[in-house]
Amino acid sequence: MSKNHSPRKKQFLDESLKMIHEKGYKATTMRDLAERMGFEVSNIYNFIESKEALLESYLFQISEDFHSGIDHILESSYSPTEKLKALVSLNIRLTSTKPYQVGLLVNEWRNLKEPKLTRFVERRGEYEDKVRIIIREGIDSGEFRPFDMDIITHAVLSSVRWIYYWYTDHSEEVNPVELEKQLTEFILSGVVRPEAKNSIKRT
Amino acid sequence: MSKNHSPRKKQFLDESLKMIHEKGYKATTMRDLAERMGFEVSNIYNFIESKEALLESYLFQISEDFHSGIDHILESSYSPTEKLKALVSLNIRLTSTKPYQVGLLVNEWRNLKEPKLTRFVERRGEYEDKVRIIIREGIDSGEFRPFDMDIITHAVLSSVRWIYYWYTDHSEEVNPVELEKQLTEFILSGVVRPEAKNSIKRT
């Protein structure tokens, strides 16, 4: 067994991650990866067990990051609104740290094979349930509007799902503080100005 | 050349669409499709030119549907807020009519090959620009909050991108009217109650 991170292995893992993000898992062949690294295909198997195992490690790593992040939020004494803010913050922090892993999390999880696929989907379900808990709290306490639980959970999750794109394909520099502020404002208060809302109601 | 839609061809196109949505384009082989239809692989080529052309037709069809939809909205005399509402409505209408196509639009466009890939990405860019116009109008008129254009455009687009999931994987019955109401409320006004917002400010 090779120790976890020889410099060359780390380099390979980083490049592969990027390439899989760019081309997609299925479209990225072992020969593509080898060519990118400048060596022969067979050498890959000195670093990893299989293509499948490669994807698995990326996905479950980042998945657990999100879990431990949201667990801390749930255990906090924050109000629902503050928890939701913390959730946006978590998403931006993790995405800025590991943008390509987050990209895989969004796009490539379906390439997992059984039984890992089932395990992943279950784990993702657990994460969604944790988000649901925050929203449930907010609605019950009257802090949030009385939305349909499933719809609003999906809407909130979806609102932060595109962030990885900002950090990967969008080459310009990103200001995470501003991003967090804007996204939080959108999720908490929507796009319409309160004054404008009133004037519409009056009309 | 076969005429556009013999009954068997239509049946094949429908089943293929579903299967590609379920397994992903790359993971769906011609033999998979044939087996699902209960005939041999070679027969597929009596209906379509190639696997590639199959994906292209699905994607550009639905893409143009979205374009003609948003064009009507832009040409209308609606206020920015009403245009945004109409955009949500458009998304729900198209997604409820063609849920699997919308699924492909979200997940499988990257499997297009050049030069179609470039054309698709350009076209998608044009669509995003049209959304941007609505938001720009709203901000300029003071109806919307003064958000960063790129961030808010992505956030809005992202908020409606998950709907297909509701119609494909989520087997329970969907009430499109309620979905539209809730999603519109979320995008326009966010999750937090205005009263709650005030009480937080006061505290």
Added chain:
DNA sequence: ATATTAGGTGAACAAATGTTCATAAACCGG
């Protein structure tokens, strides 16, 4: 009745793909 078209078969193909194996430099701590 005949010619055309829609629907279908089975074999074959070249190319691409993930993986294995035996082998060999190169590097490095002792």
Added chain:
DNA sequence: CCGGTTTATGAACATTTGTTCACCTAATAT
């Protein structure tokens, strides 16, 4: 200098994949 670990090669492999071709059958329109 030695022995182990790291990094690399190249050939070979069994499968899988998209596609083609010659050929067949049944319906349908003229």
